Amino acid sequence: MQTNLADFMRNTPDGEEADAILRKCVHCGFCTATCPTYQLLGDELDGPRGRIYLIKQMVEGAPVTRSTQLHLDRCLTCRSCESTCPSGVQYGKLIEIGRKLTEEKVPRPFGQRLMRRMLASFVPNSTLFTPAMRLGQHFRPLLPKKLRDKVPQRQRQLEWPTATHPRKMLMLAGCVQPSMMPNVNIATARVLDALGVQTVIAPEAGCCGAIRLHLGYNDEALDDVRQNIDAWWPHVEQGAEAIVMNASGCGATVKEYAHLLRNDPAYAEKAKRIVELTRDISEILPDFEEALxxxxxxxxxxxxxxxxxxxxxxxxxxxxxxxxxxxxxxxxxxxxxxxxxxxxxxxxxxxxxxxxxxxxxxxxxxxxxxxxxxxxxxxxxxxxxxxxxxxxxxxxxxxxxxxxxxxx
Missing domain, CATH: 3.40.50.1860 (Rossmann fold)
Known part of the structure; x- marks a missing residue:
């Protein structure tokens, strides 16, 4: 796909990245066959190929409309299209650039702005989210069904292992998982403990950054990223073997830290090291199969x-x-x-x-x-x-x- 970047995108990091990604797309349409929203809606603009075309128009200087924003909003960012694409189009990175542009150019209705601001401020903040989740779980039977669907029943917590081991791995506790499903983290620690590995959580680490990033609050998301790197770095220097992820959404984001901070001279190299250490629990446990x-x-x-x-x-x-x-x-x-x-x-x-x-x-x-x-x-x-x-x-x-x- 040939592109002709508008002046406001030319010689910028986002412009150069968008240009490189767009030039890989050959309009083959294989991506539409595995796009969930295209399967539901049947609209070309609600599939990857159509959204790529909308983003191409944006970076070339065409007017950005509320309709454009709607089609990008409907994308799940599931990246199934990336697995299907024979040309290696990095659609996930491209749509984040497109969403950033629409946020800058298309004012949202007040209700949407309020909802997105509340989500970006509330969900990643465990100080607010945890007591609210506890309250919701206490009164869960009385909640309307739509709200009850968002509040899992409270788990009876397992005990965190107390043994120490020479082998240590960091783990991201996450922002919502400790209150919604605490046994996921505890179970991970207990399985690793049985294999002779101690799980360490850095309390200063918080949200991986995904929630704010996907809602368009890029600067705040990067602050989350830097905070996590700062929290983990002393443990990295002390020889932690890995940074364990048991929420694949967090893992996918943390593995993008080097890309997100590629232009930050203070964090770029640290971010690369964090990515090198980050492994989903499904990547770690197979190495212990014979012992497990x-x-x-x-x-x-x-x-x-x-x-x-x-x-x-x-x-x-x-x-x-x-x-x-x-x-x-x-x-x-x-x-x-x-x-x-x-x-x-x-x-x-x-x-x-x-x-x-x-x-x-x-x-x-x-x-x-x-x-x-x-x-x-x-x-x-x-x-x-x-x-x-x-x-x-x-x-x-x-x-x-x-x-x-x-x-x-």
Whole structure:
């Protein structure tokens, strides 16, 4: 695709990146076949090829309209199109540039501005989010269904392991996971503890930056990124082996830190080192398969349906590892039809685009339940909460299942 950047984009980091990405696109349209919103809406502008064309127009100086903003808003940023694209178009990076431009050029209605500002200020702030979640869980039976769907039942917490080990790995606790699903972090620590690895959480680390980044608050998102690097750096210098991610949405974002801070001389090199150390728990545990297998027993769970989050299979390009490990532990893992498609959670998407989000959730649950599983497992807090709101079948993180299988 040939481009002719407008003056305001020429010789800028975003302009150069957009130009390089756009020139890779050959209009083949393979991406439309795996785009969830195109499948639902059938509108070319609600698929990757159409959105790429809209962004091309923007960077070439065409007027940016509310319609343009709407089509970009409807994108889940699931990046399924990246897995499909034969030309290697980095659509995820391109749409963030497009969204940044629309935020600058198209004023949003007051209601949207208020909602997005509240989400960006409230959700990543655990000081506010945690007590609100606790209150919501206490009064959950009395909440309206739409609000109740966003408040998972309170978990009975496992005990955090207390043993110390020479081998240490950092873990990002996250901003919402400790209050919504604390056992995901605890289960991760307990499994690593059984394998002789101590899990360390830097309390100063907070939100990975994804929520503010995808809502268009780029400067605030970069502040989140720098805060995490500062929190982790002393542990990195002390020899932490890895930075463990058990929320694939966070992992996909942290693995972009080097790109996000590429123009920051104070943090660029540190960000590269953070990316080198960052590994999803599904990348770590297979290395321990021989040690883990004799430590577990199947118990009563033998058949699960697995929903691989988009941020794992498309964002991080990690496929097959969860299934392989669970199979090695004696679990029958069943992938649903169209397992490459998004469940509709997508961070705050279920709040900003509820109709599309719930349509995708219902489609996903239908295909998951067709596998006749005892439980559904996934790898991201948002997907788990979103899916659980639509079914009575338990939905858990797969590492919780592994922890449950540890022989006591």
């Amino acid at each position: 297998t004799p430590l577990t027993r199947r118990r009563a769970i033998h058949t699960v349906a697995y929903h691989p989050p988009c941020t794992l299979q498309h964002g991080q390009q990690i496929r097959g590892k969860v299934e392989h490990l669970l199979n090695a532990l004696g679990i029958d893992v069943r992938l649903p039809a169209d397992s490459h498609l998004c469940c509709g959670s997508a961070g705050t998407y279920s709040l900003t685009q509820p109709a599309l989000s719930y349509a995708l959730r219902n489609q996903k649950l239908e295909k998951l339940k067709a596998q006749e599983p005892q439980i559904i497992v996934s790898a991201n807090v948002g997907c788990i909460a979103h899916l659980q709101s639509g079914t009575s079948t338990p939905v858990v993180h797969w590492v919780e299942l592994v922890e449950h299988m540890l022989a006591s």
